[in-house]
Amino acid sequence: MSETLLAFFKAMADESRLRIIGLLAQGERSVQELARALDLKEPTVSHHLAILRGLGLLTVRAEGTTRWHVLDHAALEGLSKRVLQSATAPPPRGADVAEDKLLQGFVDRDGTLKQIPASRKKRAAVLRWLMRAFASGRRYSESEINTLLQEHHWDSATLRRELVGHNMLARKDRVYWRLPETDWKSGSAP
Numbered sequence: 001m002s003e004t005l006l007a008f009f010k011a012m013a014d015e016s017r018l019r020i021i022g023l024l025a026q027g028e029r030s031v032q033e034l035a036r037a038l039d040l041k042e043p044t045v046s047h048h049l050a051i052l053r054g055l056g057l058l059t060v061r062a063e064g065t066t067r068w069h070v071l072d073h074a075a076l077e078g079l080s081k082r083v084l085q086s087a088t089a090p091p092p093r094g095a096d097v098a099e100d101k102l103l104q105g106f107v108d109r110d111g112t113l114k115q116i117p118a119s120r121k122k123r124a125a126v127l128r129w130l131m132r133a134f135a136s137g138r139r140y141s142e143s144e145i146n147t148l149l150q151e152h153h154w155d156s157a158t159l160r161r162e163l164v165g166h167n168m169l170a171r172k173d174r175v176y177w178r179l180p181e182t183d184w185k186s187g188s189a190p
Contacts, residue, residue, distance in 0.1 A: 007054075007055060008055065011052060016040060017048045019038055020034055020049065020052065021052070021076070023038075025071050025073070029069055030068055030069070031046055031049065031067065032066075034049075049069055055075075055079065056079070057071065057075050057076050059072055099128075103129055106126055107129065112151075112153065113126065116153065123162060128168075130163065131163070131168050131169075137177075138177065140175070140176045140177065141174065142175075142176065146160070160176075166185045167184055167185050168183075
């Protein structure tokens with residue numbers, strides 16, 4: 001995510017690119033139209049457009065020999081949200097200082113797991129952290145559990161099994177619910 005953050009701020013730090021985004025927000029434009037509106041040379045505009053396309057902010061439509069550039073509003077909004085969420089997200093927090101440090105080794109600032117820990121004790125700490133997403137007294141379908149877990153790691157099946165195996169979640173007929181913390185296994189015992 002840090003590369004995306006750097007690329008985003010680099011792209012947005014240029015006045016000409018911001019002006020291009022402003023013009024494209026009003027509708028599609030050709031390089032020639034943008035060059036005239038910005039009083040820039042066409043190769044300079046093409047360079048700026050290439051940077052914005054590289055971030056996925058623009059789409060291009062060819063019509064004869066003219067290429068029409070269109071701002072992808074959804075992509076700009078999504079990238080902005082990811083960048084701002086990443087930039088402001090607090091580091092993951094555990095039950096104590098030692099657990100905080102452990103979580104920082106396994107969880108990125110954006111809340112994604114770098115990997116599922118192999119050690120039982122470390123895995124239990126990560127699972128305790130994941131359990132914050134689950135409300136007491138609420139029933140979850142398996143697809144809801146998968147969706148919540150996939151926000152943190154692609155392997156929701158393993159995480160789901162681990163949460164059940166550590167007595168953090170219970171399941172019956174593909175319906176899951178949070179168990180009281182007093183039932184949770186610490187991870188130190190086999």
